[in-house]
Amino acid sequence: MKPSFGVTGIYDSNIFLTEQNAVGDKRVEYRPQLAIQSDWGRHSFAVTGFGLLGRYVDSTDEDFNDYQVQANGRLDIYDNKKLDLLIGVAQRHEERDEEDDPGRGFEPTVSFNQFLNLTCEYLADVFLVRSKFDIEYQDFKNSDGINNDARDETIIETTLRLGYEFTPGTTVFIEPNADFRLFDQERDGAGNLQNNWAAGSLFGMTFDVTGVTFLEFGLGFEFRSFDDPVFASQLNLDFSVKHIWNVTDVISLTTDAERNFDDSATPGVSGVVNYSLSTMVDYEFLDNVIISSGVGFLLSDTSETDRQNIDITPTLGVNYLVNENWTATLDLGYARRLSNTDGERYNNY
Numbered sequence: 001m002k003p004s005f006g007v008t009g010i011y012d013s014n015i016f017l018t019e020q021n022a023v024g025d026k027r028v029e030y031r032p033q034l035a036i037q038s039d040w041g042r043h044s045f046a047v048t049g050f051g052l053l054g055r056y057v058d059s060t061d062e063d064f065n066d067y068q069v070q071a072n073g074r075l076d077i078y079d080n081k082k083l084d085l086l087i088g089v090a091q092r093h094e095e096r097d098e099e100d101d102p103g104r105g106f107e108p109t110v111s112f113n114q115f116l117n118l119t120c121e122y123l124a125d126v127f128l129v130r131s132k133f134d135i136e137y138q139d140f141k142n143s144d145g146i147n148n149d150a151r152d153e154t155i156i157e158t159t160l161r162l163g164y165e166f167t168p169g170t171t172v173f174i175e176p177n178a179d180f181r182l183f184d185q186e187r188d189g190a191g192n193l194q195n196n197w198a199a200g201s202l203f204g205m206t207f208d209v210t211g212v213t214f215l216e217f218g219l220g221f222e223f224r225s226f227d228d229p230v231f232a233s234q235l236n237l238d239f240s241v242k243h244i245w246n247v248t249d250v251i252s253l254t255t256d257a258e259r260n261f262d263d264s265a266t267p268g269v270s271g272v273v274n275y276s277l278s279t280m281v282d283y284e285f286l287d288n289v290i291i292s293s294g295v296g297f298l299l300s301d302t303s304e305t306d307r308q309n310i311d312i313t314p315t316l317g318v319n320y321l322v323n324e325n326w327t328a329t330l331d332l333g334y335a336r337r338l339s340n341t342d343g344e345r346y347n348n349y
Contacts (some may be wrong), residue, residue: 006031008329014348015059016104017096017337022346023104027056045073061107064093084119097311097337099272099300100265102146109148112139128163128171150194151265152184169208175218176201181263190267193228198261200238214244224261231270231304250284268304275299288321310338 008029014022030053037046051067070088077083093108094101102109115136122129134157140148156179163173176199183194204218222238236259243255257277264271280294298311317331335348 002035002037004031004033012348014346015056015062015096017335017346017348018104019343019345022348023059025056025059025062027054027062029054042076043074045071047071064108064110066090066092080123082121084117084121086117087115089114097335099262099302100151102144106144106146109146110141110143112141113137114139126165128161128165128173130161130163132157132159134158148265150183150185150188151263153194153263154180154182156180156182163206169210171206171208172204173206173218174201174203175220188265188267192230192268192270193226194263196224196226196231196263196270198222198224202238202240204240212246214242216240216242222259222261226270228270230268234273234303236273252282253279254282255279264302270303272303273301275301290319290321292317292319307341307344308339309341309344312336312338 006029008031009026010029011024011026013024015025016023031051032053033048033050035046035048037048038044047070049067049069051065053066054062054064056062068088068090070086070090072084072086075083075085090113091110092113093110096108098109100109113136115134118133120131135154137154138152140151142148157177158179159175159177161173161175163171165171178197178199180197181195186193186195188194200220200222202218202220204216204220207213207215218238218240220238222234222236224234224236226233238259239257240259241255241257243253245253247253255278259273259275262272262274276296276298278294278296280292283291283293285291293314293316295315296311296313298309298313300309300311302308313333313335315331315333317329320328322328333349335346337344337346339345
């Protein structure tokens, strides 16, 4: 059994992320967690529960109570075959920079989620076969007179990776994938059909030099189709990049880039395509002091409109390992949104 508890004090200069008349406030976040896990030689099983509770000093309507309870297990069938299963429930709140946030004057949107993730892997000499199946049901709660029932949906995602290690540490792969988005209510507020599906594939390479460098990149395409003929089908370039480089014994560099699709609750809008890039440098200043610095970029392109947003989020932090049980952290961050649409821009620190 591994209990843990964290407390964080935060100040935001613009808690509603508005372009004008910004409101600043302080909040305290509490992070309780309890994990119970096996210590078997083969196979594994764990049950974990954790929460994120936010309490504002003045804007108490912004308080939130997020939590997640999950059970996960691994079955080692043979030395080269394994099966991983994760199942759980969670309550989450949407951040103010989300596409479907109702805006200032309304409480944050809360959803109750049920999810299951299944991964099967077969590794034989130079061949890798990994299949993943994820399903999540999102139940958005009504609040402040806003009916969110039209947003309730089931998301099903499946991928199959076929890899071949042609030299030690270097693997080429092909990864076909598909996802299905099925809404409880067939039509949105504008009367448009909401269900949609996508299929595509990534072609890429994984380069792994143990303890030094890990690089995975994939490039491919995604075709997305919507039940409503008003929404045009989309054929997009798809990509994913993950990079970890231990530059020296005390400096490491992490980079992630990807493209993804989000549904939209805005009537008459099929969704939002996001392109993200983030990079982080960690420097072990002392044995128990780690300095981190990074920056993130996010380009959001809303379908059926000409709205495009660019989010820029630089960060700087210091992590002090007091002892094996206690950690102290100081983080400084800044968020800026550039947009071609009035009312979408903001600054926050």
